[in-house]
Amino acid sequence: EPEVTQTPSHQVTQMGQEVILRCVPISNHLYFYWYRQILGQKVEFLVSFYNNEISEKSEIFDDQFSVERPDGSNFTLKIRSTKLEDSAMYFCASSDQRVSSTDTQYFGPGTRLTVL
Amino acid sequence: AQTVTQSQPEMSVQEAETVTLSCTYDTSESDYYLFWYKQPPSRQMILVIRQEAYKQQNATENRFSVNFQKAAKSFSLKISDSQLGDAAMYFCAYKEGNDYKLSFGAGTTVTVRA
Numbered sequence A: 001e002p003e004v005t006q007t008p009s010h011q012v013t014q015m016g017q018e019v020i021l022r023c024v025p026i027s028n029h030l031y032f033y034w035y036r037q038i039l040g041q042k043v044e045f046l047v048s049f050y051n052n053e054i055s056e057k058s059e060i061f062d063d064q065f066s067v068e069r070p071d072g073s074n075f076t077l078k079i080r081s082t083k084l085e086d087s088a089m090y091f092c093a094s095s096d097q098r099v100s101s102t103d104t105q106y107f108g109p110g111t112r113l114t115v116l
Numbered sequence B: 001a002q003t004v005t006q007s008q009p010e011m012s013v014q015e016a017e018t019v020t021l022s023c024t025y026d027t028s029e030s031d032y033y034l035f036w037y038k039q040p041p042s043r044q045m046i047l048v049i050r051q052e053a054y055k056q057q058n059a060t061e062n063r064f065s066v067n068f069q070k071a072a073k074s075f076s077l078k079i080s081d082s083q084l085g086d087a088a089m090y091f092c093a094y095k096e097g098n099d100y101k102l103s104f105g106a107g108t109t110v111t112v113r114a
Helices: none
Strands: A005-007 A010-013 A019-024 A031-037 A043-050 A053-057 A065-068 A075-079 A088-095 A111-115 B003-005 B010-014 B019-021 B024-026 B032-039 B046-052 B064-069 B074-079 B088-096 B108-113
Touching: A005 A088, A010 A019, A019 A031, A019 A088, A019 A111, A043 A065, A043 A075, A075 A088, B003 B088, B010 B019, B019 B108, B024 B074, B032 B064, B032 B074, B046 B064, B046 B074, B074 B088
Parallel strands: A010 A111, B010 B108
Antiparallel strands: A005 A019, A019 A075, A031 A043, A031 A088, A043 A053, A065 A075, A088 A111, B003 B024, B019 B074, B032 B046, B032 B088, B064 B074, B088 B108
């Protein structure tokens, strides 16, 4: 069964450093998402991406964040200058939604980002 | 912004018994979708069940079923014949019909006693 994959599983970085989190969505999916979950808190939406542009973003997704689909398979989240409060689990998701906006989002296993 | 509330931080159930997880949501929309996701210790979120708001019939998926009360804005999950593998955090999530993002509740941790 196709699944969303994410690398690395755990990333440790120093405050102020740039990090890139990578995701490979399910191959025939067209919509891609990033969510984050700070330890002990709710899963929060960051951004959705379709047709090579951001379709929606939350207020969390400020200028420090960017997303990119550099090729036909990868979907990346870049944090330019990490802060301590960026420490969280980051989940990538993808969905098909060819017909309507009802389709299910399938999640990857997550990348745990630790900012020291 | 839509609010999803899960009022039970933790629930415990005996193996083979039934447990019901509650979820309420706040919306003024008529076109929306509701989901239950399971997050086991491995942390990957797995879809358990989904419900379209326009459907009156409650969704079922094997041992998992929902009680969708649209007027009350309630969407509870029932796990029947609980198994040890059901132990996980369960998240209720909401999505508007033409929107992209999922809004999640705080989650309910389910433990299954052998």
